[in-house]
Amino acid sequence: MEINLKTVEDVKIAVLVGDVDASTAPTVTEQILPLVESHGKILLDMTGVAYMSSAGLRMLLSLYRQAAAQESQLVLIGLSEDVKDTMSVTGFLDFFQISDTVEAGLASLT
Amino acid sequence: MTMQRIDIHPTHTYNQFKLRCGKPFPFGATLVPGGVNFSIFSSYATACTLVLFEKHAKAPLVEIPFPDEFRIGNVYCMTVFDLDYESLEYGYRMDGPNNFQEGQWFDSSKILMDPYAKNIGGRDVWGVHPDWNDIYHHRARIAFDDFDWEDDRPLEIPPEDQIIYEMHVRSFTQDPSSGVKEKYRGTFAGIREKIPYLKALGVNAIELMPIYEFDEFENSRPNPETGELLLNYWGYSTVGFFAPKAGYAATGKFGMQVDEFKALVKELHKNGIEVILDVVFNHTAEGNEHGPTISFRGIDNKTYYMLTPEGYYFNFSGTGNTLNCNNPIVRGMVLDCLRYWAAEYHIDGFRFDLAAILGRDPSGAPLANPPLLESLAFDPILAKCKLIAEAWDAGGLYQVGSFPAYGRWAEWNGKYRDSLRKFLKGDGNVGDVAQRLQGSPDLYAPTGRAPATSINFITCHDGFTLMDLVSYNHKHNEANGENNNDGSNDNDSWNCGWEGSTDDPGINRLRQRQIKNALALLMVSQGVPMLLMGDEMGRTKLGNNNTYCHDNALNWLDWTLVERQASLLQFCQHLIAFRQAHPVLRNPAHFQNRDYVGSGYPDISWHGTKAWYVDWSSAHILAFMLCGKHAKQGQVTDDYLYIGMNLHWQAHGFELPQLPSGMQWHVFANTGVEPPADSCHPGQETVLEDQASILLGERSVVILVGR
Numbered sequence: 001m002e003i004n005l006k007t008v009e010d011v012k013i014a015v016l017v018g019d020v021d022a023s024t025a026p027t028v029t030e031q032i033l034p035l036v037e038s039h040g041k042i043l044l045d046m047t048g049v050a051y052m053s054s055a056g057l058r059m060l061l062s063l064y065r066q067a068a069a070q071e072s073q074l075v076l077i078g079l080s081e082d083v084k085d086t087m088s089v090t091g092f093l094d095f096f097q098i099s100d101t102v103e104a105g106l107a108s109l110t
Numbered sequence: 111m112t113m114q115r116i117d118i119h120p121t122h123t124y125n126q127f128k129l130r131c132g133k134p135f136p137f138g139a140t141l142v143p144g145g146v147n148f149s150i151f152s153s154y155a156t157a158c159t160l161v162l163f164e165k166h167a168k169a170p171l172v173e174i175p176f177p178d179e180f181r182i183g184n185v186y187c188m189t190v191f192d193l194d195y196e197s198l199e200y201g202y203r204m205d206g207p208n209n210f211q212e213g214q215w216f217d218s219s220k221i222l223m224d225p226y227a228k229n230i231g232g233r234d235v236w237g238v239h240p241d242w243n244d245i246y247h248h249r250a251r252i253a254f255d256d257f258d259w260e261d262d263r264p265l266e267i268p269p270e271d272q273i274i275y276e277m278h279v280r281s282f283t284q285d286p287s288s289g290v291k292e293k294y295r296g297t298f299a300g301i302r303e304k305i306p307y308l309k310a311l312g313v314n315a316i317e318l319m320p321i322y323e324f325d326e327f328e329n330s331r332p333n334p335e336t337g338e339l340l341l342n343y344w345g346y347s348t349v350g351f352f353a354p355k356a357g358y359a360a361t362g363k364f365g366m367q368v369d370e371f372k373a374l375v376k377e378l379h380k381n382g383i384e385v386i387l388d389v390v391f392n393h394t395a396e397g398n399e400h401g402p403t404i405s406f407r408g409i410d411n412k413t414y415y416m417l418t419p420e421g422y423y424f425n426f427s428g429t430g431n432t433l434n435c436n437n438p439i440v441r442g443m444v445l446d447c448l449r450y451w452a453a454e455y456h457i458d459g460f461r462f463d464l465a466a467i468l469g470r471d472p473s474g475a476p477l478a479n480p481p482l483l484e485s486l487a488f489d490p491i492l493a494k495c496k497l498i499a500e501a502w503d504a505g506g507l508y509q510v511g512s513f514p515a516y517g518r519w520a521e522w523n524g525k526y527r528d529s530l531r532k533f534l535k536g537d538g539n540v541g542d543v544a545q546r547l548q549g550s551p552d553l554y555a556p557t558g559r560a561p562a563t564s565i566n567f568i569t570c571h572d573g574f575t576l577m578d579l580v581s582y583n584h585k586h587n588e589a590n591g592e593n594n595n596d597g598s599n600d601n602d603s604w605n606c607g608w609e610g611s612t613d614d615p616g617i618n619r620l621r622q623r624q625i626k627n628a629l630a631l632l633m634v635s636q637g638v639p640m641l642l643m644g645d646e647m648g649r650t651k652l653g654n655n656n657t658y659c660h661d662n663a664l665n666w667l668d669w670t671l672v673e674r675q676a677s678l679l680q681f682c683q684h685l686i687a688f689r690q691a692h693p694v695l696r697n698p699a700h701f702q703n704r705d706y707v708g709s710g711y712p713d714i715s716w717h718g719t720k721a722w723y724v725d726w727s728s729a730h731i732l733a734f735m736l737c738g739k740h741a742k743q744g745q746v747t748d749d750y751l752y753i754g755m756n757l758h759w760q761a762h763g764f765e766l767p768q769l770p771s772g773m774q775w776h777v778f779a780n781t782g783v784e785p786p787a788d789s790c791h792p793g794q795e796t797v798l799e800d801q802a803s804i805l806l807g808e809r810s811v812v813i814l815v816g817r
Contacts, residue, residue: 022196054254054366055196061258089299089360091373095258 017048020056047078132187138226145191228253236357269562285666312686384458398430428504459496487516511553531602549636564637586653597656646682647671677785694741713740730758750816756806782810
């Protein structure tokens with residue numbers, strides 16, 4: 001699991017590469033949670049994530065809940081068809097704003 | 111800083127696994143800070159070992175015997191720290207006496223599944239052939255049970271307002287004609303895609319045939335004629351009562367069936383549709399003494415099963431064994447199970463397969479006051495759940511009308527089915543039919559049970575579909591490979607002149623009319639109507655009345671029928687909308703056969719070819735009127751309704767009862783005329799030209815609205 005962080009203007013972008021499962025989810029949380037701030041904007045670029053396990057999806061929802069509590073926006077970028085389908089049928093997708101590309105994600109932020 | 115609990119620290123070590131004495135409650139495997147709490151009970155075991163696997167591994171990761179000090183009473187409980195619980199599978203070995211006649215089956219060479227397993231692997235993807243050499247087939251896993259329900263909760267639709275649609279998860283969308291994405295076919299996700307169809311149909315509850323983990327390969331065998339594999343397709347044979355079937359989830363291969371099913375329930379609720387589970391507590395998948403050892407048999411055979419004095423299994427279920435459900439321990443498990451589904455899955459109701467068994471004592475004798483049924487009826491968590499009994503069993507106990515109800519239990523009304531079927535084929539008894547149409551007060555009123563006690567159905571998964579009911583005189587079950595000996599012989603069906611499908615337009619018209627007659631009577635009856643999946647579009651199973659073993663087109667719903675039977679489907683949609691539009695059809699209490707609101711009309715009145723007069727000796731002719739001012743016991747005002755039924759082979763004129771002045775009769779439906787004139791959108795009825803009488807064609811039903 002590789003996580004690269006960058007900032008574009010007031011938007012924090014985290015690029016994840018690798019599978020997110022029970023063994024990697026805690027690392028992801030550890031690195032991304034500090035990005036959550038009041039009225040902040042976060043893009044999670046998941047173009048490089050081929051598989052999200054149940055624990056991975058829970059990590060995402062937990063991040064979303066903590067971002068929402070601070071009125072932060074969280075956008076998921078570049079979900080693979082498999083990840084998107086899994087998230088859709090298990091209900092996780094209902095919570096998230098998603099975009100195909102980082103550019104589209106940036107444009108979608110208000 | 112939150113204070114640290116001291117029970118996050120291990121006290122014992124076994125092969126580098128850190129342990130601590132666990133908590134006996136709750137039973138099963140539970141995530142606790144730092145680890146997993148395992149708890150299992152056995153009345154007769156002398157020792158127990160926890161067996162841990164990595165997901166899909168052939169051999170165990172470790173086997174940890176429970177130290178003596180980790181047993182409390184008959185419960186073995188242990189917390190194991192630092193486990194990768196997402197890819198963990200667990201089971202148990204139990205030691206103890208092994209003596210057939212004593213009913214003791216302990217065998218520590220077997221790995222046993224936790225009866226409280228909330229997630230079960232091993233049959234992750236439907237139909238994938240098992241490795242028969244696997245030392246552990248049905249593998250207990252950990253469920254997270256942290257689903258984000260937001261503001262969802264069970265809908266609590268008043269029972270009398272329910273319209274139930276009975277369906278089988280896989281059959282509903284497995285056929286390519288469903289138009290569902292291939293990887294979602296036959297799954298919970300597939301049902302979710304079809305919610306718009308269910309909404310357009312108008313039903314507000316789906317009843318799912320068993321979704322608890324079962325083994326489709328149980329007793330699988332090749333069809334002697336075709337070589338095709340016959341499966342335990344319907345799933346009336348439970349492996350684990352606390353886990354949804356992985357093979358019914360598109361995400362079963364990732365072990366995410368728990369989330370997928372919850373997401374379906376949440377989405378159905380958003381759309382105003384309740385979820386009722388068909389639950390099978392009368393027996394398990396372990397079969398008779400020749401069956402596999404999966405769980406219960408190896409943990410506590412004598413506790414979980416009803417045994418003969420010689421140690422054999424009683425077979426009141428017709429499937430090999432009988433769960434000993436009035437044993438206090440088993441009763442506790444059933445209660446824990448239903449509470450779990452109600453609380454954790456937001457399930458709206460339960461339909462209990464062969465529920466009469468649940469009223470038998472450990473030796474099989476029917477109890478006057480069965481503790482299990484009483485516990486369920488009075489349970490605080492289940493308080494708003496619908497409880498529906500299939501009020502008979504395979505051991506000959508028939509309790510329709512007399513099921514121990516405690517003011518709570520509804521019943522599949524087998525007498526409704528039988529009476530309506532006879533009437534439809536021209537062999538009826540109008541006095542009996544009249545009871546069924548008004549919610550079977552003869553069965554339920556004397557004991558103070560409401561009309562909604564009666565779950566009215568003409569067809570269900572057992573027996574003919576509605577199309578087959580009017581197309582076959584006899585069952586045709588050869589494809590089941592049992593020489594047509596299986597399935598019921600008492601079908602009260604009539605083929606309308608030819609056995610099976612035909613090009614004869616006259617016969618096909620008559621069949622359409624008969625189907626519409628059945629649907630019309632079902633939807634105007636007091637009580638709760640239940641529609642079998644596909645009957646709204648003329649689904650056939652080619653005369654097979656027991657398709658429990660077929661994973662093929664015999665069971666898969668053919669969605670091309672939506673087009674091919676468009677007029678029938680529209681008729682059914684109209685009828686359901688009509689029922690929803692008219693509260694007078696959905697009364698919470700029985701009719702009193704008198705005027706108690708001062709309308710000048712009794713709440714219900716009976717008629718024949720002459721108004722206000724019924725020939726109760728007739729087999730074919732009956733009519734009734736509902737006074738709209740008595741709707742919901744006078745709480746709301748509705749239109750007046752008149753339902754005329756001519757199941758005779760000749761046309762008859764029916765004299766209409768006079769309406770209050772200023773009102774006129776309008777035609778909502780007439781099965782005797784060709785579509786689209788056979789029905790209309792509720793509210794768009796046209797006024798009847800002759801207000802004094804109406805001619806009902808042969809075998810037809812008319813529904814009039816007075817306003």
